Amino acid sequence: MYTQAMSVGPQDQAAKVRSAEDAQREEAFEARVAAGDFIEAKDWMPEHYRKTLVRQISQHAHSECVGMLPEGNWITRAPTLKRKAILLAKVQDEAGHGLYLYSAAETLGTSRDQMLDALHTGKAKYSSIFNYPTLSWADIGVIGWLVDGAAIMNQVPLCRCSYAPYARAMIRVCREESFHQRQGYESLLVMMREGTPEQKAMVQDAVNRWWWPSLMMFGPADKDSPNSEQSMRWGIKRISNDDLRQKFVDATIPQAEILGVTVPDADLKWNAERDSYDFGAIDWSEFWRVVNGDGPMNRERLGARVKAWEDGAWVREAALAHSRKQATKEQAA
Ligand code: BYC
DSSP states (O other): OOOGGGOOOHHHHHHHHHHHHHHHHHHHHHHHHHTTOOBOTTSOOOHHHHHHHHHHHHHHHHHHHHTHHHHHTTGGGOSSHHHHHHHHHHHHHHHHHHHHHHHHHHTTTOOHHHHHHHHHTTOSOOOGGGGSOOOSHHHHHHIIIIIHHHHHHHHTGGGGOSBHHHHHHHHHHHHHHHHHHHHHHHHHHHHHHHSOHHHHHHHHHHHHHHHHHHHHTTOSOGGGOTTHHHHHHTTSOSSOHHHHHHHHHHHHHHHHHHHTOOOSOTTOEEETTTTEEEOOOOOHHHHHHHHTTOSTTHHHHHHHHHHHHHHTHHHHHHHHHHHHHHHHHHHHO
16 A cells, blocks of 8 residues: 555655755764854754754844843933943943844844844743843942843853854954943942942942842753753853853952952852852742743833834834835936
8 A cells, every 4th residue: 555655756755865965964064063163154054053043143132122221221310421421332332232133143044023023022032131120320330240241251152152143243242241341340349439338238239139130141050951952062052051150150259349249149158179159049930930021120121122113113114215215216217
């Protein structure tokens, strides 16, 4: 008895040849990546590699854009002209990072409209950290110090990501993030060294609120991270979530000591054997709640992005009408 599945017609033979070719390409791709080679947009890549990159890069781009909101909230209330100019420049940098990253994701064959639609309909994620409120001016310094500090720790290895357009974008992003981290730390140093007792208490309160969410930025523990293994094998991620988190704690605690603040972790202690700090358990239920849309500011943040998109509709329409008019003129000439 013959069934379709057993058919060996010309179509099936073509499929077999194609899949053999794909297997060969895949092998060559894996070998290139294992040798530390960079992949360019026009190179052949497995579909899963492409999808993983679109997911991570678009999510990264969304994070940069949503990340403008908590800080933008303080532009009109910055305490001096100098601080206002710095904050404005920083928020503009974040918009620039979003744009380079959307461009990097577009090289993988996805459109910006598709990516934005995924954000606006809640299908795409953005960093959990931006779903917390900025309650005082000290939050702006602490975001620079801790949030940008965590971002740099995570992003420096991405400058060696196997996908070259993403790696190239990350080089510039990291230079700018490094300035962001320093300006945040410097503003906190001024408050802690020259401030009133109330200002010092404000800094400590901000550290208390941002510490744990900053540790959560690195993502779930390695054992609970479904994407890590494959992403590490493909050289998309170079250092694991837990290793980056540990490096961040080790780099940050001495900075907290210089600043004169403490972090809200009773279990934090130096472990001479590991040459690292031991730290307390992260509340993963809070992390997943925030990632899944139920954090303190999720609704406001997404609402603000959707509103900005809707308010900008007339600009997009006008730009399209203008380009259509130009095209008609050029055709007529
Ligand atoms: N928040 O398998 P895992 C900035 C998701 S912006 C939300 O470990 P992966 C700045 C994860 O997506 C910097 N979701 O995933 C801007 C996955 O879900 P899906 C933002 C998170 O991808 C303005 C699931 O949990 N940085 O610096 O291997 C002002 C399982 O996780 C989070 C980047 O985007 C999270 N924190 O590793 C100031 C860096 N963590 O997608 C500053 C680029 C995990 O399967 N991204 N999830 O549905 C990465 O390096 C990686 O994507 C992550 C996660 C380390 C974040």
